[in-house]
Amino acid sequence: MSDTVGNRMYALAGRMFPICRSITGDGFRKSLKILCEEVPDIKIYEVPSGTPVFDWTVPKEWNIRGGGIYRLNGDKVIDFKDSNLHVLGYSLPVNEVVSKKELLEHLYTQPNQPDLIPYVTSFYKERWGFCMSENQKNSLSDENYKVIIDSDFREGSLTYGELIIPGESKEEILITSYLCHPSMANNELSGPVVLVELMKYVQQLKKRRYSYRFVINPETIGSITYLSRNLEILQKNVVAGFVLSCVGDNRTYSYIESKYGNTLADRVLQNVLKFHFPDYKRYSFLKRGSDERQYNSAGVDLPVCGFCRSKYEEYSEYHTSADNMDLISPEGLQGAYDVMEKVINTLENNYYYKMKCMGEPQLGKRGLYPTVSQKGKYCDVKATTHFIAYADGKNDLIDISNRIGVATYTLYPIIDQLIKYNLIEVVYER
Amino acid sequence: MSDTVGNRMYALAGRMFPICRSITGDGFRKSLKILCEEVPDIKIYEVPSGTPVFDWTVPKEWNIRGGGIYRLNGDKVIDFKDSNLHVLGYSLPVNEVVSKKELLEHLYTQPNQPDLIPYVTSFYKERWGFCMSENQKNSLSDENYKVIIDSDFREGSLTYGELIIPGESKEEILITSYLCHPSMANNELSGPVVLVELMKYVQQLKKRRYSYRFVINPETIGSITYLSRNLEILQKNVVAGFVLSCVGDNRTYSYIESKYGNTLADRVLQNVLKFHFPDYKRYSFLKRGSDERQYNSAGVDLPVCGFCRSKYEEYSEYHTSADNMDLISPEGLQGAYDVMEKVINTLENNYYYKMKCMGEPQLGKRGLYPTVSQKGKYCDVKATTHFIAYADGKNDLIDISNRIGVATYTLYPIIDQLIKYNLIEVVYER
Amino acid sequence: MSDTVGNRMYALAGRMFPICRSITGDGFRKSLKILCEEVPDIKIYEVPSGTPVFDWTVPKEWNIRGGGIYRLNGDKVIDFKDSNLHVLGYSLPVNEVVSKKELLEHLYTQPNQPDLIPYVTSFYKERWGFCMSENQKNSLSDENYKVIIDSDFREGSLTYGELIIPGESKEEILITSYLCHPSMANNELSGPVVLVELMKYVQQLKKRRYSYRFVINPETIGSITYLSRNLEILQKNVVAGFVLSCVGDNRTYSYIESKYGNTLADRVLQNVLKFHFPDYKRYSFLKRGSDERQYNSAGVDLPVCGFCRSKYEEYSEYHTSADNMDLISPEGLQGAYDVMEKVINTLENNYYYKMKCMGEPQLGKRGLYPTVSQKGKYCDVKATTHFIAYADGKNDLIDISNRIGVATYTLYPIIDQLIKYNLIEVVYER
16 A cells, blocks of 8 residues: 555554553553554643542543353353454453343343444443344353453543644644544544544644644543643633544545534534535534534533544444444545645635735736636636635635635635735734 | 313303403403403503593493394394394494495495404494395395494593512513404404413412513503503513414414514514424514504514414404304313413523533433443433533523424423532523 | 607617727717716816826727728728727737738637627737627638728826715715727616716706715726725715616616625615516626626725626627617616616615604504404505504614515605604614
């Protein structure tokens, strides 16, 4: 495979796929360290179990080494080695012989997808359990089974990573994803690998108008922890934020609105998707499900929206063993990366623009307008004249792009020309 | 009939149906006294004929004892005893023999409904007249007829009733109807009988956030009179008002917008109807016709909208002898009552709500969230998490209900739980 | 032809049609003087070549006396005398024998309309050229041709006309058109001839609320010149402006939005067209093309929209020899004039209105309301009662007309009655 961004992201996801991650524990830590190999500047934080974080408490750290269900003759029914989805997330340890009847009370299946192992967790209530396909469950015929889960809970810590890349302004763009699911590809690894490439992209920019804050944490409890430790600065500085989730398949693009759907984050993501992938899907905030829940929660109220390819909960492989490396692809990851790169560039250029001359400038004398005037011959300068008309200091770049129906990427060379001829000035505030 | 609210209202309407009411006179007074038997606290006001009320003058009091058209041999053609619609409202007295030709100039029929007697009035221009069916008119074949109307005008008064039920706040909810039509059921008695049951409902509430002002007056001249005597306090205190009219049939529900369609009255009535009777009909203010005309008039500008089942002017029996006790029903009245009871309860609970914790609260530890996380299993807590997200102090209950698509009645137990766990506070202002 | 406004305008256009106009020169001057015969108060301004006007410079004055293409035996191929469209606008002089190959580089045709001579110009780049039909071009078979253009450039001036008619207020209505195209009828002469009749109409008004500023200039460079000399006063005084262009055919009516589509000019033109020509065409500002470009340019930002019958660029005869006197008609011109007359009258009456009484006034006692009340009989007073309801000081006449769905022309007699009965007052500000 050639060294395209898409191939690099896909390979990185493949390397991390086998690791059993959860909201705490060594799987998360090991995965995060692999990301740090790519971007060594990522800073790692550990928050001790028991720390109060808003209305929650950082849970005990959970680690698991193995487990399974076996017939009394030792034959394997299911084993953690075959799929780490087989053990209920945060399961208590167990090592005993149980009747089939008792076992059934500890089994989780997805009856409407009888071939697949579902991903199930019980983070905040102590129980033990196994996940398997409905078909496997239906074939259980012994009276008793040996059940083993070699897990433990300890006073450890919750881990997260953060990378802040300063820009000219203290105003920040927040981009975040999570890293807490076991072996699943789209709803886990796609987000972090795209995040890592975006970090690299922002790091190499020669000029950054905004500062960038990248965060990678366990979903829900991780973002709550992160918010509880950084709320003041986030509320002061973040002007737009994006939660990346399920960004690896190549079926569609999805946008989940912020709470009121009207932030800079919404505006820029809508604009980029409208011009580059006009058949993208737009979801109301009522369809939220990832960390945009916390970022938009009452009192927190950050300008954050969600970005996916096929949205979590909406694709059939979601939270099952079918969400594997075949579901995602280099092209799928690349597409999501490209959208976010465009989002970043649009934000960086999203100034208010103001013409320095009254009336339309004489473009013809600068070679920007046809010198012969004949009907049907102007079309190629319409984007320029439309931009000029709305560059009156009342519209930012996104406003103008939306009003005149021209992608920001088409406007960049026009702006460059206008600046070159000293016809336009950049203003920061309306 | 069992003692349901619907049956009580229907029986009360039936008791009042035979009385000949008009905008002044003993019929109105007698009807109002029957309502006072139900709610003795209603206060009765008499405003003398000749009193200037805004641009109008309280008219002379009109009373009628009988009348009819007779053949010269004494045979009855029509008689007031058979239907008090037969005499033109506010008709001058008459007692003479007239030619058929002259009689025809004093007859009012509804040619497109040839079997029905129309309801016609001439409140402000003196004339005498009779109403009959088009068919009856066409069967007139004598050369001369005896016409008798035993009515009189005198310096009397205009009568109205008012009940003010104080609440914690001086802010008021106004609910009003009228009582000035003769024997018609939907467009007359449905409004007053629902009003009376709403008075009882509000009286028995243990806690009232708002004060309630119930008014029952003759339509148009009555509300003008009432406004002219109470304008200052109404403009100061009324936050939402409702004119009840034609609330007794069971074909549909109708809402008539206030002048700009954006008051609290509009918002609450839209919300209740949307969730409980989503196929209700919404009418522009341009379709107004009852006392919302006066309450929304220029300079008065109170936040008042109209509520009907089948809207006046829109159902075929309107203002004819077919608007009788068969048109309305206990169920029809009950349905209208239920809507208004929900309106009252929604207003009483229409606070701004504000979460006391940052981030989503941990609902699971309070038994409000499933402890096992598996896809497709959250649906029953969506109303809770959506409510929590928008309980940020920027939305009142109606806003939240509309945004998240959940009826306020579904939200009440959720709010109770959140208050019980001290997760939320009530704020009065945005 | 009788002396209707339409006939007068058509005759005047016919008189001016043969003159060869351009953005400067004697053709423009001669045409403007013909307009001054109609309205002697028009003031003529001359701005010297070389004057800087915003980002532009007033060009040299161009005049042409004749020209053509001839076979070497003297036979005419095309001649300026047959159509002044044959010479490229602002063409350099030429007098030589050229090869067919060289000639072809100087020929302009409209290949998709092979019978027509296109109108082509090169105002700001020096070149010589001829325009002819595609068919004519294809029939050229000689090896060499004689080409003659008897034109010259000199340090002269750019000419424009202005008429200011003062009113009670310094606030101004701007109405403008241009006069710089050679022999074309709709896209040239229709605008000036309608403008002249509007000048006469405004001059004879007994009472003028607003002042009126009529401007007639060469398109683009002329409006830039005019703006550069009058910007401050225009920005201070103009409350609504209209660019008239292509107002002579009778196929449709067209409205081109101002930059944000929300000015008084937009509101009044939309209102008039909606009620009188509801199938009019509305064009976004992105479809602009005449002097509304300059009036709405960034920094200038005047409240100006465009008005056409068939819009420039949208009808097939546009900028060709087919845009001749057969394309326009007295009826077409009259229709456009009528719209603008209604626009003027609506603006003159566009006050805020406020009822002087509380509640609905008693219209019946003033003969404005039926004295008998019977269903289905009110329709003719709805406009009155609706107007009264919204005459609360919050709406201007256009707001009320739009809200209640009644043309302003229907409201004038109602307003007159309400003023007569002292029921209403006029207020200037909301």
